[in-house]
């Protein structure tokens with residue numbers, strides 16, 4: 001006997017944010033079909049403005065096999081990834097220890113605040129002209145932009161992660177006779193690790209985004225360079241292949257990092273919100 | 277003694293100590309800058325000019341047109357593009373994000389599209405914009421729009437989606453219909469978060485605009501920076517960077533003020549967060 | 550299954566054969582099993598039971614915020630519609646609208662019902678006075694203590710003149726002293742206004758003090774295990790809770806109910 005046929009206005013708010021995939025897949029498929037139709041029906045969109053999906057796939061194959069503007073697609077991707085890796089490695093290597101220091105030794109915070117506030121609102125990209133002046137069209141220039149984009153997220157999230165460690169834990173460690181070094185390595189860092197890792201993930205993604213911008217302006221190789229060459233040659237399909245590759249690599253980096261995070265840090269993630 | 281030293285390092289400084297350390301740090305930085313860039317100081321003025329030269333550059337920018345426009349005109353050009361792109365993105369993104377947060381079918385359909393688009397950096401759209409629209413203002417507006425719309429949509433969606441379900445239940449039992457709940461309860465409660473999304477969006481728009489101006493512009497702050505770099509006028513370049521930074525900070529402050537005005541009840545305001 | 554004497558034409562709200570099964574990722578959760586409960590006009594019914602036994606679920610169904618898997622809710626003998634001001638709810642977590650002042654929160658139900666401004670102002674002012682909230686009229690919820698917030702929530706639920714007031718552990722989130730004050734306040738309310746109330750709690754003392762009838766639920770899946778009438782003319786009715794709880798009759802009832810709940814907790 002089921003009554004109360006009245007409409008249930010309560011919404012299933014507890015449903016996970018990730019939706020049933022069919023809807024999204026259908027929406028994306030619809031857009032692809034629309035894209036294809038627009039390019040297939042003559043007179044709607046010129047191929048010069050928007051090539052058909054098949055042209056893009058074909059262009060992808062060509063770029064993967066043949067040299068374009070100095071190297072194949074993979075060569076460009078490898079160049080970008082190398083610069084990115086250099087930049088983010090330095091950012092993590094300096095940013096995480098600095099974040100720990102700032103959280104662990106509070107008087108240091110006001111000392112770095114002026115610099116941090118000064119640089120915080122200057123977009124990484126605004127550093128490109130001066131980086132070019134300093135280091136020319138070199139890997140250092142690109143890596144520096146990556147570093148500038150990645151560094152703050154490392155510092156801030158590490159600091160938040162370490163600062164939020166419950167002082168009761170610290171006192172407990174002290175009463176158990178742990179010194180500063182032991183407390184830091186055995187208590188603080190494991191608790192802060194999820195926040196730190198989240199910071200690293202944001203840093204990696206910020207660095208990747210900024211690198212593309214830097215490569216648009218300077219350099220002779222890289223995915224950003226590839227799309228800027230596509231622009232110069234009026235080849236929209238090249239640009240699209242470049243954009244898709246950049247997006248796919250960016251997404252891949254994040255997926256891999258999420259996996260690694262789950263593997264390395266299976267315990268519950270920190271409660272603080274990550275800061276981008 | 278040892279413990280006293282330790283406890284100094286382990287305690288957050290008070291307000292006055294904080295200010296003193298801040299000021300000290302600024303003085304040290306300026307001093308180091310001046311000392312290292314003085315004649316024979318080890319750093320070439322071509323790498324980093326001394327502070328007074330940067331100040332001169334600022335005065336020069338203020339008093340004389342640079343690259344055909346006054347500083348005010350350059351700033352106005354940048355602001356115009358960023359505001360147009362950001363507002364246009366908001367006009368689309370805010371309602372779309374709210375709809376996606378409220379109607380799960382809308383979310384199911386549209387969210388994956390944004391998830392696919394999101395990893396492509398807004399900057400990567402610049403070449404496409406140039407091919408499609410040329411190096412005029414419309415290309416820059418387009419790129420700013422792309423950069424701004426994703427955070428508009430994502431944050432608005434999150435803001436609406438994460439409204440406490442109990443508030444909706446309470447409104448239902450008090451007799452509100454779906455439309456009243458959406459406008460009177462959900463959107464109003466989400467307002468601070470919606471404004472926060474707008475702020476993030478404006479930050480992204482600004483960042484991206486500067487990039488677009490390096491590539492496709494004939495005026496604007498990014499354009500000044502790139503030209504100064506080509507002509508080795510580092511002082512001007514640094515001033516342009518500083519103005520970009522100051523305006524970015526200003527946007528952030530203004531948006532925080534907006535939150536305070538439109539949502540005086542917000543707990544975040546009370547806590548100064 | 551216990552049959553209720555209150556069944557019949559006099560029942561204000563009739564919960565009939567209500568079962569509820571939640572489909573979760575971990576499998577089906579059987580929360581309620583054929584619950585029957587009839588509440589007469591003007592009656593104050595308190596539902597007690599071990600935590601997790603389905604009390605809140607029963608209330609959500611009674612409010613129309615959740616659909617039962619089987620069974621139905623009748624109000625005045627007719628199937629109850631969707632959630633609405635006929636049955637207002639006071640939640641444990643207050644659920645005040647953070648963007649509205651105290652007065653606006655209380656006016657909410659009147660405004661969505663299209664009550665005109667003057668009438669709205671009159672009734673809100675009256676309610677503010679009744680709940681002793683007048684001086685907080687323009688405060689925002691986050692500026693109030695928990696006890697004050699819950700007073701506002703009660704005022705907001707009462708101002709629309711519901712036929713039935715549903716309260717789900719309304720004092721569960723309050724400290725002991727505030728809770729005592731509010732318990733006495735609610736006792737006063739129901740005495741003066743003769744509301745029909747379904748009140749959920751896990752405090753046996755609260756149940757005996759406030760209820761005309763205490764309904765004990767079994768552990769999950771929740772069933773109505775036993776109903777105990779509290780004499781309307783009991784001597785402690787007019788005392789405050791501190792004094793009441795030392796009356797022999799009160800202690801006797803408390804012991805009886807507690808024994809029932811204890812067996813349920815042990816059975817889990």
Ligand SMILES: Nc1ncnc2c1ncn2[C@@H]1O[C@H](COP(=O)(O)OP(=O)(O)O)[C@@H](O)[C@H]1O
Pocket residue numbers: 571572573578580598599600601602603604605606607769
């Ligand atoms: N929306 C839901 N989805 C799945 N399980 C639920 C849901 N709501 C309640 N439950 C489960 O139903 C049981 C009864 O919950 P509840 O009614 O909140 O108990 P009580 O209020 O008596 O403590 C619990 O085991 C709870 O986990």
Ligand SMILES: [Mg+2]
Pocket residue numbers: 604605606718
């Ligand atoms: Mg409950």
